[in-house]
Amino acid sequence: MKLTEILYEDVKEIWDGYLKHPFVSGIGDGSLSLERFRFYMLQDYLYLYDYARVYALGIVKSREPEMMQFFSQLVNDTLNGEMDIHRGYMARLGITPEEVANVKPSIMNTSYTHYMLEVGHNEGILELLVSILSCSWSYQMIGEALNQIPGAADHPFYGDWIKGYVSEEYVACNQSILDTVDRLGEHCSEADIAHLKDIFKTCSRFEAFFWDMAWNMTL
Numbered sequence: 001m002k003l004t005e006i007l008y009e010d011v012k013e014i015w016d017g018y019l020k021h022p023f024v025s026g027i028g029d030g031s032l033s034l035e036r037f038r039f040y041m042l043q044d045y046l047y048l049y050d051y052a053r054v055y056a057l058g059i060v061k062s063r064e065p066e067m068m069q070f071f072s073q074l075v076n077d078t079l080n081g082e083m084d085i086h087r088g089y090m091a092r093l094g095i096t097p098e099e100v101a102n103v104k105p106s107i108m109n110t111s112y113t114h115y116m117l118e119v120g121h122n123e124g125i126l127e128l129l130v131s132i133l134s135c136s137w138s139y140q141m142i143g144e145a146l147n148q149i150p151g152a153a154d155h156p157f158y159g160d161w162i163k164g165y166v167s168e169e170y171v172a173c174n175q176s177i178l179d180t181v182d183r184l185g186e187h188c189s190e191a192d193i194a195h196l197k198d199i200f201k202t203c204s205r206f207e208a209f210f211w212d213m214a215w216n217m218t219l
């Protein structure tokens with residue numbers, strides 16, 4: 001079995017919970033309040049800066065030039081690709097650069113990004129990528145599930161969010177992470193796999209807490 005399949009098996013229940021989460025289902029049926037979405041957008045924007053920093057650590061840790069290119073592509077995809085979804089919404093929500101500059105990350109946001117940064121700083125490239133994988137992959141999964149709901153992707157406000165996470169660019173970017181994790185994971189020992197499962201599950205649980213944080217607007 002591929003490493004990504006082993007990792008997914010272990011978190012399937014947690015991931016199923018994302019689709020039932022009121023924040024996620026509210027994007028799907030358009031019932032989510034703008035107040036909650038606005039809160040989430042600002043927090044997620046801060047989150048993505050740290051997420052890009054984790055990829056940047058991958059550049060520092062790479063030995064092969066191809067791996068440096070891979071990580072630098074991911075830094076670029078995050079800062080200039082995924083974050084464009086957020087910038088589009090910020091313009092529509094009337095969020096100014098001053099407001100973004102003054103937002104403080106919530107305690108859950110900080111806990112999550114600091115965990116990934118800790119793995120990125122202290123462990124190897126495979127662990128770093130696995131700590132990022134549940135973010136990247138679960139958003140594609142959520143985007144695909146919401147895209148199945150008739151009319152959801154055409155919603156005048158939330159449609160662009162769904163379209164962003166099923167876009168060719170986003171899916172290709174996530175696929176490159178999945179392929180690299182599977183390639184680097186080919187020679188893992190049982191003990192390595194157990195450790196990678198712990199990282200993947202921890203990040204999957206952080207994702208659930210991040211949705212709760214957004215729904216409850218908890219700073």
Ligand SMILES: Cc1ncc(CO)c(N)n1
Pocket residue numbers: 044047048082134135136139207210
């Ligand atoms: C919290 C969170 N997880 C994952 C993604 C997808 O990159 C995101 N934008 N935000």
